[in-house]
Amino acid sequence: MKTENQKAWFFVLPVLALVAFNALIPMMTVVNYSVQETFGDNVFFWQGLDWFQQILRSDRFHAALGRQFMFTFLILIIEVPLGIAIALSMPRKGFWVPVCLVLMALPMLIPWNVVGAMWNIFTLPDIGLLGYFLNHVLGISYDMTQDPVAAWVTIVTMDVWHWTSLVVLLSYAGLVSIPDAYYQAAKIDGASNWAVFRFIQLPKMKTVLTIAILLRFMDSFNIYTEPFVLTGGGPGNSTTLLSIDLVKIALGQFDLGPAAAMSLIYFAITLLVSWLFYTLMTKDDLN
Amino acid sequence: MAKITLSKLRHSYLSTPKSDSDYALKEIDLDWTDGGAYALLGPSGCGKSTLLNIISGLLVPSEGQILFDGKDVTALPPDQRNIAQVFQFPVIYDTMTVYDNLAFPLRNRGRDEATVHQRVMAIAEMLEVTGMLDQKAAGLSPDNKQKISMGRGLVREDVNVVMFDEPLTVIDPHLKWKLRSKLKELHQRVKATMIYVTHDQTEALTFADQVVVMQLGEVVQIGTPVELFERPAHTFVGHFIGSPGMNILSCEVHSGAAVFAGQPIALEGPIQGAAEGQTEIGIRPEFVSLADHGLAATVTKVSDIGRHTVVECEAGGCRVNAVTEGAAPEKGSAVHLAFRQDMTRLYVDGWLATAPANATGEQGAA
Numbered sequence: 001m002k003t004e005n006q007k008a009w010f011f012v013l014p015v016l017a018l019v020a021f022n023a024l025i026p027m028m029t030v031v032n033y034s035v036q037e038t039f040g041d042n043v044f045f046w047q048g049l050d051w052f053q054q055i056l057r058s059d060r061f062h063a064a065l066g067r068q069f070m071f072t073f074l075i076l077i078i079e080v081p082l083g084i085a086i087a088l089s090m091p092r093k094g095f096w097v098p099v100c101l102v103l104m105a106l107p108m109l110i111p112w113n114v115v116g117a118m119w120n121i122f123t124l125p126d127i128g129l130l131g132y133f134l135n136h137v138l139g140i141s142y143d144m145t146q147d148p149v150a151a152w153v154t155i156v157t158m159d160v161w162h163w164t165s166l167v168v169l170l171s172y173a174g175l176v177s178i179p180d181a182y183y184q185a186a187k188i189d190g191a192s193n194w195a196v197f198r199f200i201q202l203p204k205m206k207t208v209l210t211i212a213i214l215l216r217f218m219d220s221f222n223i224y225t226e227p228f229v230l231t232g233g234g235p236g237n238s239t240t241l242l243s244i245d246l247v248k249i250a251l252g253q254f255d256l257g258p259a260a261a262m263s264l265i266y267f268a269i270t271l272l273v274s275w276l277f278y279t280l281m282t283k284d285d286l287n
Numbered sequence: 288m289a290k291i292t293l294s295k296l297r298h299s300y301l302s303t304p305k306s307d308s309d310y311a312l313k314e315i316d317l318d319w320t321d322g323g324a325y326a327l328l329g330p331s332g333c334g335k336s337t338l339l340n341i342i343s344g345l346l347v348p349s350e351g352q353i354l355f356d357g358k359d360v361t362a363l364p365p366d367q368r369n370i371a372q373v374f375q376f377p378v379i380y381d382t383m384t385v386y387d388n389l390a391f392p393l394r395n396r397g398r399d400e401a402t403v404h405q406r407v408m409a410i411a412e413m414l415e416v417t418g419m420l421d422q423k424a425a426g427l428s429p430d431n432k433q434k435i436s437m438g439r440g441l442v443r444e445d446v447n448v449v450m451f452d453e454p455l456t457v458i459d460p461h462l463k464w465k466l467r468s469k470l471k472e473l474h475q476r477v478k479a480t481m482i483y484v485t486h487d488q489t490e491a492l493t494f495a496d497q498v499v500v501m502q503l504g505e506v507v508q509i510g511t512p513v514e515l516f517e518r519p520a521h522t523f524v525g526h527f528i529g530s531p532g533m534n535i536l537s538c539e540v541h542s543g544a545a546v547f548a549g550q551p552i553a554l555e556g557p558i559q560g561a562a563e564g565q566t567e568i569g570i571r572p573e574f575v576s577l578a579d580h581g582l583a584a585t586v587t588k589v590s591d592i593g594r595h596t597v598v599e600c601e602a603g604g605c606r607v608n609a610v611t612e613g614a615a616p617e618k619g620s621a622v623h624l625a626f627r628q629d630m631t632r633l634y635v636d637g638w639l640a641t642a643p644a645n646a647t648g649e650q651g652a653a
Contacts, residue, residue: 179373184345189439190366190395199380199391 009132028065033260051261054153062238063258065269072220073239075159077217083167087175088201090168099217101172104165116229119158123241150239155227155239162226170212174205210281214274221270245261289356291319291342296351298337304349311337313504314350318570319448319482324474327484330527334504335484339450342482344368355447366395370441375433381425385416385536388424389438396443410442413476414469430462434469436516438556441477448480455490466583467493488528500524516571517630525569531597534575535566536605545633548603550582553628556644564636566590570626572597575609577616582607586622589615600624617643619625 021158034051036044055061090100110118125143127133134142144151178200186196224243233240233248240248247264250259296315304310312334319325327335340346342353344365345504352361360368380388389407398406411417414434419427424435433454440449471494474481483494491498492512495532499522500515501505509522519525525533538547541561545552547568554568577598584602596615598605600622607624616622633641 073381179376181376181378182363184340184343185372185436185439186372187345187365188343188370188372190390192395195395198384203382204378211309 020230030260030263034257034264035202037257040189047257051257053264055262055265056091060245064242067240068221068242071155071223072217074156074217074222076164076213078156078160079164079167080213083164083212084171084205085208086164086168087171088197090172092176101169106165107162108165110162112225113229115158115162117227119154119161119226120230123154133263144235146235148235151231151235151239155230158226158230159220159223159232163219165211166215167212168178170203171205174208175201178204204279210278214278217277221273289480291317291448292322292352292354292356292357293319293338293342294352294470296338296341296348296353298334298341298348301441302382310349311504312341312348315506317509318393319480321480322478322493323440323480324471326479326491326498327482327501328488328491328498328527329501330484330486333501335501336452337504338501339372339452339482339484341495342448343370344448350591353501356412369443369445369447371443371446372449373433373437373440373449373454377436377457378413378430378552379424379427381423382631383424384420385411385422385424385427385435386420388435389420389442392439395518397571403538405440406444410438413441413473414438430458430466433458433466437473441473441479443474448482451483451485451582452482453485454483455485455487467597470494488530492528493650500527502527518632518639519569520639522567522623522634523571524570528571529571531608531610533571534605534607536570536603536607537553538566538568538633540566540633548582552582552631554631554633554641555629556642558633558635558640559642560635560640562635562640566636567634568634569639572608572610574627574630575607576625576627577609577611578623581623581625584622584624586616586618588621589618591615598622603645 005177035047035049037047038044084106090099107115120128123131123142123144124130131142134140141147142150144154176285182200182204183196186200191199222243223241227241228244228247229238231239233244243266246259246262249255249262293315296317297310298312298313299310301309307313315338315647320652324491327338329335331432333502337346340574344363344367352359354360365372380391383391385405386624389410390403393403393406400497408417410461411420414437415535416431416434416438419431424432427435437449437454440446454470455466458466470481470483471546483491485491492515496511497509498512498515499556500521502523508524509517510520515524515528518530518532522533522535526535536543536547538552539559540546543558543562544569545554545566552568582602583608584600586598587601587606590597590599593611595612598609600609600613600625611623629643632639
C-alpha cells in the first residue's frame with residue numbers, strides 16, 4: 001500500500017518562488033537581451049545569434065577565456081596538492097586539532113572585497129609590508145601595478161591564501177573518517193608511507209576531494225571581486241579575467257547584447273566543465 | 288610459525304600508572320604453542336584487544352617481553368614480526384582488485400611476480416574466491432571482504448601467528464557459521480598459530496582448542512572448552528561461560544563443610560587451604576535437578592529454551608537455575624533441588640577452592 005502526500009509541494013513553493021524571482025527571471029532577461037539589439041526606450045530589434053557569433057569569434061573573448069583557464073589551472077594545481085599536504089600533516093587528535101581547524105577557517109571568513117583590499121595594500125611597493133620588504137629590503141623589483149608577472153603572482157598567491165583552507169578542511173574530514181584498523185593493517189602488510197597514501201588515504205578522500213575541486217573550479221572560474229579590487233584587470237589587460245571583461249562590456253561600454261551572449265557562453269562553459277569533471281570522477285562508483 | 292611467549296607483560300595507557308587499576312593488563316605470563324588454535328575470551332574492556340595489539344606490535348607494552356621462539360621481539364614493528372591480523376571491520380584496499388589485495392603484502396616485501404602469483408592462486412583457492420580475483424574489492428559483500436583480509440594474512444608463507452580481532456562482528460548471522468567453519472578448516476590446513484579474540488562464548492568454544500578467559504586485565508583461566516565448562520577456576524568463568532551461567536550461592540563453611548540456607552551441601556571433595564573470606568558454592572544449572580527431597584525452593588519462572596527447560600527457583604534468598612528435560616513444574620510451586628556432588632564446587636573470594644575427591648563422585652542429594 002502506498003500513501004502519497006502532496007502537501008510537501010507547499011513547503012517547496014516559497015523556495016521555488018524565490019528562485020524564480022532572483023534567478024530564473026533575471027536569467028530569462030539575459031536570454032532576451034542576448035538575441036536582440038536595443039538603443040534604449042525599450043525598443044528592441046531581433047538580432048538572432050549574431051551576438052553569439054561575434055563573441056565566439058572575438059580575440060578579446062579568446063584572450064580573456066585563456067587567462068581565465070590559466071588562472072583556474074594555476075590555483076587548482078597549487079591549492080589541491082598543498083591542501084592535501086596540509087591536511088595530512090594536521091594532528092588527528094588532541095589539543096591542537098581545534099586550534100588548527102580555527103586557524104585554517106580564518107581566511108575563508110574574510111569577505112572577498114576585504115581580501116582584495118588587504119592584498120592591495122599589503123603589496124604596495126612604497127607602504128605595503130610585503131611590497132616594501134621585497135623592493136627595499138631584498139632589492140627585488142616588484143610592482144603589480146606595472147608588471148604583469150607580479151600582478152599574476154599576486155592574484156594567484158591571494159587566491160591560494162584565501163581558499164587552500166577549503167581543500168584542507170574537506171580533505172581533513174575525509175582523513176579523520178578512516179578507521180585506525182586501516183593504518184594498522186597497512187603496517188602489518190608492510191606498506192610504505194606512499195602506499196598508505198595511494199591506496200588508503202587518497203581513495204578515502206576521493207569523494208570530498210571531488211567536491212573540493214568542483215567548488216574551487218566554479219568559484220575561481222567565476223572570480224570577480226578580489227582581482228577587481230586588487231588589480232582592476234591590469235596592468236593593461238593582463239589580469240582581465242572573464243568576469244571582469246564581462247562587467248566592462250556590460251556596464252562600461254553598455255553593450256548589453258554582446259554582454260548577455262557572453263554571460264550565457266560563460267555559464268555554459270562552467271556548467272559543461274563541472275559536469276564533465278563530476279561524471280568522470282564518479283563513473284567508477286556506479287557499479 | 289613460532290611459539291609465542293609472553294613474559295611478565297604489563298601495560299598501561301597512562302604514562303605514569305600509580306595503582307593496579309591504572310593497568311589495562313596486569314602481569315600476563317602465557318605460552319602459545321606453535322600451531323595451536325586459541326581464543327581470547329572476555330567481556331568488553333577486559334584487555335583482550337590490548338593484548339592482541341601488543342603481540343602484533345601495534346602497541347609497545349609498558350613492562351615485560353614478547354618472545355617468538357625465544358627471540359625477543361618486544362621492540363620490533365609489526366611488519367618485521369611476520370604476523371597477520373584480521374580486524375573487526377574488514378580492511379580491504381578499495382581501489383585494488385581482489386588479486387592485487389592478496390598480492391599486496393608480498394609485493395611490499397619485494398617477492399618476485401612468479402612467487403606472488405603462485406601464492407595468491409593457492410590462497411584464493413583455499414578461500415574459494417578464485418572467481419572474484421579480477422573484481423574490484425570495493426564491491427564485495429562484507430563476508431567476502433573479511434575473507435580477503437584474512438587472505439592477506441595467510442598469503443605470506445612464513446607467518447608466525449594469525450590474529451583475529453572479533454572478525455565476525457559485521458557478518459550476517461547465517462554467514463557467521465559458514466565463515467567460522469572456514470576458519471577452523473583453514474587452521475587445520477595452514478597449521479599456523481591462531482589467536483581469536485571475541486566476547487562471544489560460542490565463537491570461542493567452537494574455534495579454539497584452548498580458551499584463555501580474561502577479566503579486568505588478568506587471565507582468569509586457560510583451558511579446553513570442556514574444562515572451562517566443567518571446572519571453572521573462578522566464579523567469573525562460571526558465570527561468563529554457559530547459558531544460563533553457573534549458579535553462585537553465598538554459603539558458610541563450618542569445619543570443612545559448606546552450609547547453604549541452613550542445609551549442609553556435599554562438595555566434590557575436600558576444601559584446599561583456609562576457607563576464609565567470601566565463600567560461595569558454584570554449580571552449573573545442568574547439574575541441578577528437581578528431586579523429592581533436598582534443598583527446598585520455590586519456582587519463580589519457567590522458560591522453555593527449545594530442547595531444555597530452564598527452571599528458575601528461589602532458595603535461601605538466592606536465585607538457583609536448573610536445566611531440566613521433560614515436564615517442568617508450575618510457577619510458584621514448591622520443589623526440592625538436588626546438586627550433583629562431583630559438580631559442586633566451593634569458591635573462596637571468587638577462586639576455586641575444592642579439589643576433586645579421589646573416588647568418583649556419587650550422585651547424591653544434599
